[in-house]
Amino acid sequence: MVVALLLSVLVTALVAPPASALSSFDISIVPLEPLVAGTTADIEFRVVNGGPNPSTTTLLGFSPPAGITVVGPTNCLDPGQCLIGSFGLIGVGDTATVRTRVLVDPDYVVDNGGGTPAATAVFPTQVSYDGGAQGKGVALPVGERSDLRVRKYVNPPVADAGDVVSYGIDVDNLGPSTARTVTIADAVFGGVGEPGAPITI
Numbered sequence: 250m251v252v253a254l255l256l257s258v259l260v261t262a263l264v265a266p267p268a269s270a271l272s273s274f275d276i277s278i279v280p281l282e283p284l285v286a287g288t289t290a291d292i293e294f295r296v297v298n299g300g301p302n303p304s305t306t307t308l309l310g311f312s313p314p315a316g317i318t319v320v321g322p323t324n325c326l327d328p329g330q331c332l333i334g335s336f337g338l339i340g341v342g343d344t345a346t347v348r349t350r351v352l353v354d355p356d357y358v359v360d361n362g363g364g365t366p367a368a369t370a371v372f373p374t375q376v377s378y379d380g381g382a383q384g385k386g387v388a389l390p391v392g393e394r395s396d397l398r399v400r401k402y403v404n405p406p407v408a409d410a411g412d413v414v415s416y417g418i419d420v421d422n423l424g425p426s427t428a429r430t431v432t433i434a435d436a437v438f439g440g441v442g443e444p445g446a447p448i449t450i
Contacts (some may be wrong), residue, residue, distance in 0.1 A: 271381040272341070273299040276309070276374045281348070284370065284391045287355035287425030289320060292389070293348045294333055296376055300341040304378040307345065309334035311374040316357045321350030339378075355427045358393040364429075367392050393426035399433065 274296055281291040296309055310332045313319050318328065325331040334347040353370075354360075361368035368391045375384040398421040408414045418435060422428045 272302050272304050272378065274304075274376045274378070274383050275299060276376060276383075276385045276387060278372060278374075278387045278389060280389060284351075284353055284389055285425060286353050286357040286359075286368075286391060286393045286427065289350055289352045291321070291348055291350050293346055294374070296334070296336065296339065296345045298339040298341055298343055303338060303340045305338055306379060307334075307336040307339050308332065308377045309336070309345075309347065309374065310377070311372050313351060314370045314372060316354040316360060317370055318352045318354075319349060320352045321348070323349040353391060355425060357391055359427050359429055361391070362393075366429075393429075395426050395428040396423040397421070397428060397431065398423055401435070 277295045277297075279293045279295060281293055284290050284292075294309060294311070296307065298304055298307075310330065312329050313331065319325055319331055323331050323333050331349075333349055334345065336345040336347075339345050357370070358366065358368045361370075369388050370391050371386045371388045373384065373386050375382055400419045400421075402417050402419075404415045404417070405412070416435070418433060420431065420433060
């Protein structure tokens with residue numbers, strides 16, 4: 250009788266189904282246009298359920314890095330914590346997507362590029378689902394683009410031989426990014442004086 254009871258317990262243990270494994274997710278962000286300092290851009294979040302089970306309740310949140318502000322239709326509890334997607338069911342192998350718009354600060358590359366014309370923005374993301382959670386930092390490149398307008402003027406506009414003439418130079422940055430280490434080298438016409446040293450602004 251004791252042997253039969255032990256055998257029954259052993260068989261029950263062997264055929265009992267294992268606990269459900271949590272799904273594995275891959276999170277990516279695809280810029281729909283390049284991220285450029287001083288501009289807005291639409292970005293798309295993609296969440297792929299790698300299995301082994303479907304997720305019935307799936308939430309996606311992220312934190313925009315310093316210098317990048319969310320301006321699109323996204324529920325942000327504060328500037329640093331945003332709930333971007335409530336996807337519900339995501340089947341095994343399926344992808345859920347959601348878009349938002351961000352504004353990149355004009356100084357982003359200046360502040361984060363280490364003297365180079367490009368920088369990287371890392372978006373910490375997290376998927377919460379069916380009692381589990383996974384986080385990942387997704388990196389996106391950020392570039393810069395500046396349009397400088399240079400205007401030179403003279404006072405007086407008409408001069409006789411021996412007159413003192415003053416030249417002025419205006420430099421405007423039409424954006425969108427902050428221009429770095431701009432050097433304006435100017436030379437006067439031959440015969441009217443010596444050119445000054447390059448001006449660095």
